Amino acid sequence: MYVLLCANLLTASTISIPRENCSHKAPCIEYHAFMASVKSIFNFFLHKANFFKHFATLVIEVIILLLIFLIAFFIGASLASFAGCVAWRFANNVPQTIPRSFCENCRHALCFWQLIPVVGYLLQGGRCAFCKHKIPGHETLIEIVFGLFCGKIFLLHPDSPNLLTLFLSAWLLFLAWTDALKFCVPAASLYGGGALLLLCHIDALAQRNAIDWCFFLLLFCLMRLFEQKQMFGAADTFVCLILSVLFGIQNFCFLLFLSCCLIILHYAFFHQKMLPFIPFILCSYLFFGCFFPQVINV
Numbered sequence: 001m002y003v004l005l006c007a008n009l010l011t012a013s014t015i016s017i018p019r020e021n022c023s024h025k026a027p028c029i030e031y032h033a034f035m036a037s038v039k040s041i042f043n044f045f046l047h048k049a050n051f052f053k054h055f056a057t058l059v060i061e062v063i064i065l066l067l068i069f070l071i072a073f074f075i076g077a078s079l080a081s082f083a084g085c086v087a088w089r090f091a092n093n094v095p096q097t098i099p100r101s102f103c104e105n106c107r108h109a110l111c112f113w114q115l116i117p118v119v120g121y122l123l124q125g126g127r128c129a130f131c132k133h134k135i136p137g138h139e140t141l142i143e144i145v146f147g148l149f150c151g152k153i154f155l156l157h158p159d160s161p162n163l164l165t166l167f168l169s170a171w172l173l174f175l176a177w178t179d180a181l182k183f184c185v186p187a188a189s190l191y192g193g194g195a196l197l198l199l200c201h202i203d204a205l206a207q208r209n210a211i212d213w214c215f216f217l218l219l220f221c222l223m224r225l226f227e228q229k230q231m232f233g234a235a236d237t238f239v240c241l242i243l244s245v246l247f248g249i250q251n252f253c254f255l256l257f258l259s260c261c262l263i264i265l266h267y268a269f270f271h272q273k274m275l276p277f278i279p280f281i282l283c284s285y286l287f288f289g290c291f292f293p294q295v296i297n298v
């Protein structure tokens with residue numbers, strides 16, 4: 001296009017006659033052709049300038065979104081790392097008040113760079129820098145998954161990310177981790193976190209009708225029955241009740257169905273008879289959060 005415009009301008013300029021020297025009274029055709037060519041070239045460069053302006057704006061927006069995602073990923077991975085550390089201390093009866101994290105094998109206090117989620121693991125090559133003991137890879141995997149999930153929460157609403165969803169996710173993660181390690185959860189975290197979530201979602205409570213409350217009561221009675229048969233724990237019942245109130249009957253049924261499917265699959269592969277339930281709820285929650293966010297109101 002640029003070549004054609006230049007050729008047009010060149011042709012028009014070589015055969016054009018300056019207006020003052022033109023013998024015709026009417027405006028000459030060559031003069032108009034020349035002006036049209038100048039206008040075309042001007043429009044061409046204007047169009048190019050607009051294109052580059054839009055392109056630069058797009059690049060800046062992508063960079064900002066990438067930065068938001070990276071920050072959110074780091075927040076999510078840090079939360080997962082913190083939840084894992086607190087859960088491990090709870091499961092192994094280690095006081096939470098010890099200031100520095102340490103290697104689970106040699107008990108050497110970790111440096112600050114070793115504490116950076118994901119990055120610390122990669123820099124150490126998956127082994128403790130002091131005793132070369134292998135660092136459990138699943139902890140880093142959980143940090144990555146939780147970081148990605150957190151990144152998605154922030155990218156969905158960069159202006160006002162749903163911090164309550166983030167809190168609910170962190171609460172579920174901590175409970176799931178302690179449940180997986182010790183088959184029990186700290187009562188203060190369970191009931192305190194649940195009560196706080198209900199208080200923050202007080203409008204969701206107000207929206208529930210009589211049928212919803214009948215369902216919650218039925219669910220509570222059923223799970224208490226399962227508790228007596230030692231199929232569920234009290235923490236499982238409480239977590240299920242909180243999630244059913246927050247998400248509604250239909251969405252909670254999706255969550256429960258997927259959790260049960262995952263448990264059946266796990267049993268089919270590993271034949272483990274005693275399983276913690278909350279980690280499977282967490283897996284379902286993360287699955288819906290990533291692929292069907294409307295189910296968990298992200």
Ligand SMILES: [Zn+2]
Pocket residue numbers: 103104105106107108128129130131132133
């Ligand atoms: Zn070590």
